[in-house]
Amino acid sequence: MLRWTLHKKIDQNPRNSSMLVSILVKELERAERGDFRHYIIPLLHTLMYTLIKAPCISDELCGRVYDFCKKLLTLPKPFCTIGLDYAARLKTERAAPGTLYQRMVIAEQSLKSDPYPYQEKIFIFADPELLSEAICNALLTDTEAAQVAQSPRACMCYVIIHAMEAALGEGCDSSGLKASLQALSLSEVEHWFQQVVAAVESAGHEASAARSQHAARLEKIHQAVLSSLQAGNAPLGGLQGTPLPNPNISFHLWTEEEQLWKELVLFIRPAAQSCEPERLSQELDTFAMQDILCGCECCPQPRFSVLSTDSGIERDLPLPAEESLPPCGAEPEHSRLHRKGGMRKKPSPLESVAFLQAGCHGAGLKPPGKPQRRAAPAPGPAALPQRLRTARILLLGDDRVLGRLARAYRSLRKRETRRAFLTPRLNLQFYYIPVVAEQPSTSEQPATGQEELCEVATYLGRADPWYESNINTLCHMIPKLATMPSSPSKHLVTDLFLTDVIAYYARMGTQPVCFQVYAVKLFFNAPAQEPAEDVFLTELRSQAQDSASPRELSLTKKKTALDGPGIDLTVTYRKVVLSDRAKELALALRSTGLLMKAIPADEAEDLLCLNVTITEIIRINNLSGRSFSAVATRLRTQNITIRSTEQRPFTVCLDKDSRRTYRNVISMEVSPCLEPSYCLQKTRTTKLSLHGAEDGGLVKYLPKSLLLPINTFAGVIQ
Incomplete structure (x- = not known):
């Protein structure tokens, strides 16, 4: 809450940003002198998020933060x-103030640049069977409310004004800029947006460029925008600050197994080409697979699964009209082997080749509407696709x-191994x-x-x-927020706490913690x-299962005794x-x-290890008779x-999910x-190796x- 309050103060009063940044820098330096390392990463994340949101920070303050990052x-x-990550960002920010804000808004709003x-x-996935309907509705309402005031025009205006304020400081006429941009058409706003982006990016890439040269470039654009409305004589309003728009967030109820992969495919493909999946599916039926793919350099040696209607047996071929029936003395197998009528499976639009290839921009790619019998030789090796998304x-x-995510992730990795489409283009x-949820869902499994x-x-x-x-x-706050009565003026509230925390987590949480996925193979009776x-x-939890038949049940009781x-x-x-x-x-x-735990009870333990606890039954013979005790x-x-x-037999339940019980x-x-x-x-290496070496080659x-x-924000801190 203190972190959220600090960042909201900058939005409400941008002129205090320099003072707040200086306080955070002093706290960082004091934590370093006192060797309080557990405070460093939280303070550094809070400081960097403040630097991105602040309209204008002096080069002296940025230099102090840059020197601190180098000490780390x-x-x-x-x-x-x-x-190292923050030092590289600050080096670019010092050369071209406003670069971090500009890049964040462009990427999150998918602005053309x-x-x-x-x-x-950001894709939010929630399992409707695990969360209550009130929680899902509250999350959907908050994400939709966060997207209301985010139009491409408004975001481009934010980038222009923030770049001017960051470079010119008090010399920027923020109120005049806002009035001028509001009066311009969308094409004119986009023109000045492209000019500002080009100026900021060129200054960020030029290592020898001075900060004064960058300010001079933006001053020319500043005067040109003001002169378009003849608002240059308006009094300077000082720094007013620009809000940091919420990222592009979509909320999904996870109802299908392949839903994750489908949403990623739709994100990769251009929006203009993804609106007609039926037409793409019809093109598949019209043209041959090899004609569609013969010029694609980014997907070499493609393999596709096609439902064949031919058994491959020569006897199954239809007889010509002029050929007579075989005599009675022919082979008896010929009369038994015959082909029944098959059905051609129509592929899904998302699985179609044309649908996937529409997202490829490699050299030599042919449009699916113009098939050719022979592929022309490519002029040169095509460049590998960049991970721009x-x-x-x-x-x-x-x-x-x-657990469901691990299952979907393994399926995605297997699909990408057969045909890499998302991996080369997507981070x-x-x-x-x-x-x-406060009310657990009804299931056979007892409440946990x-x-x-x-x-x-x-x-x-x-x-x-x-x-x-x-x-x-x-974990406890979201269910409480979902059950709170809605305010009649909720649509007027602009500070959505939950959306802000999600945005902060997605923007600053860059350190992964890797968990081992375990495979299990089950054999049945x-x-x-x-x-x-x-x-x-x-x-993985396993328990002994009662026998089904009465005879087995009686034998089991005798053996149990x-x-x-x-x-x-x-x-x-x-x-x-x-x-x-x-x-x-x-x-x-x-x-x-028995119980197999893959998550250790202590972070110091090995994360790549299974802790197995087996409930063993020990038989004890004494004078009073025979007794049994359970030992772990x-x-x-x-x-x-x-x-x-x-x-x-016994039962096996995976990841505490009763739906995944065998x-x-x-x-x-x-x-x-x-x-x-x-x-x-x-x-492949084993087949090609002469000596059968398993770990040879790649x-x-x-x-x-x-x-x-x-x-997470810091990964695993030792």
């Missing part, structure tokens, strides 16, 4: 990483929605705000406490105190049932040791259930295999989920495990 380079991570052609968007995926919910970043449902958020809060005070506090493959991020409750299991695992040497161990025990057996491993020796399981294998690109390259340079990065 001698400290370990994450201090040196954040210091050739000198800085970057775009960013950034998608910030913000998840709202508890650990269950993160993908993940954010997480814990939200637990809020602390247990937010293990990832608890770990991130311990690792990053600034995440704890800014983001984890929203029915021989006809295929094994199932899934992933989990936080935990003799051997105790639970089922007999064989556990084979690879023990985690400090020397990092593989040590295979095997256990045979009787258990009622704890293991630390990364690879583990569990089998039911007597073929009795029944009738008799065996399971758990291991770190491999990166799909690593698996593909390893397969395999040793690729990441082996699939890690899910979640952004």
Whole structure:
């Protein structure tokens, strides 16, 4: 709340920005002298956000912050990483004041600008089955209210005025600029916007350019804009400041498994080409696949899955009209093998080749409407596509929605391995705000406490105190805000606290914490049932399952009376040791259930390790008879295999989500989920290698495990 109040004071009274920045600089320097490192990163984030919002900051203050950031380079991570990032930004800001504000608004509002052609968007995903309807409606209302006053014209005017105030200071006629820009047409405003952007970007790239030269360029534009309305003689109004517009935010209820991938594809493709998916699908039916793709240099060797209507058996070919039927003495298989009528599957518009290729801007790309029989040779190697767009995926919910994200992320990585479309063009970043509904959803699983449902958020809060005070506090605040009665003048409120915190988190949270995704393969007691493959991020819980048939139930009761409750299991695992040497161990025990935790209870523990707790049943013989006691057996491993020796089934629940419960399981294998690109390259290297080396070629340079990065403000502070 103090951070939010400070930034709102700058919006209300921009003239106090220099004084507030100087106070923050003194606090930073005092924290350095007193060796209070846990204060440095929160103060530095607050200071940089203030510098971006402030209309005019002296070069002397920026220089003090720049020198402080350079001192952080001698400290370990994450201090040196954040210091290097902010030092590079401040160097550009000192050469061309207003650059950070201008770039942020251009990217977040997707304004057309050739000198800085970057775009960013925040996608909020909420699972409607985990959050109440009131919470979803409140979030949707706040995000829609934040987008009301954000027109491209207004944002371009903000950039022009802020650049003038940052460069000219008190010499800028802010009121006159606003009046002049309001009187201009949209094309004229866009013209002056392009002029200001070009001037600021050129000064930022020129290392030898003086600050006075940059101010002289903007002074000419300043006078030209004022003279267009003959408002140059108006009295100077001083610094008035310009608001920092809210980023482009879209709210989505996560109802489909492939919804994440579809939204990213729609974000990558130009809006003008994505409005007619039916026409693109019809073009697929008209033209051949190879004619559409023969000139595309950015997608070499494409492979597509097509539902064939031909079995490939020569006997299945239709007989010509003049050919007579075979005699009775022919092969009997010929009469049995025949082809039935097939159905051609119409691809989805998002899956169509023309839909995806419309987003490619590589050299040599042909329009799908002009097919050619032969592709002309390309004039030269096409440039690789740049990552000009950034998608910030913000998840709202508890650990269950993160488990669903891990599943969708693995599916996306597998899709990109087969055909890279998003990866070369998109920066993908993940954010997480814990939200637990007060009324838990009805399910078979018993109600779980809020602390247990937010293990990832608890770990991130311990690792990053600034995440704890800014983001984890929203876990209880968002449900309260959703249940508060709406004010009759709510549409007049411009300071949306929740939207502001989300924007601050997305803008300043740049340090990822990577979580290991684990793959599990399940085998069932029915021989006809295929094994199932899934992933989990936080935990796997298994319990003994009651037998279905009465006979098995009676046998189970007799055996339980003799051997105790639970089922007999064989556990084979690879023990985690400090020397990092593989040590295979095997256990045979009787258990009622087990729990695998992937999130450690302490941030000092290894994050890439499973803590397995098995409830073992111990039989005790004494004079009074036979008794049983439950003992917790704890293991630390990364690879583990569990089998039911007597073929009795058990249930498996992933990521505390009752919707992801598997029944009738008799065996399971758990291991770190491999990166799909690593698996593909390893397969190719093994086939081409003469000696069968597994880690040869490019395999040793690729990441082996699939890690899910979640952004925080500081990462893990040791």
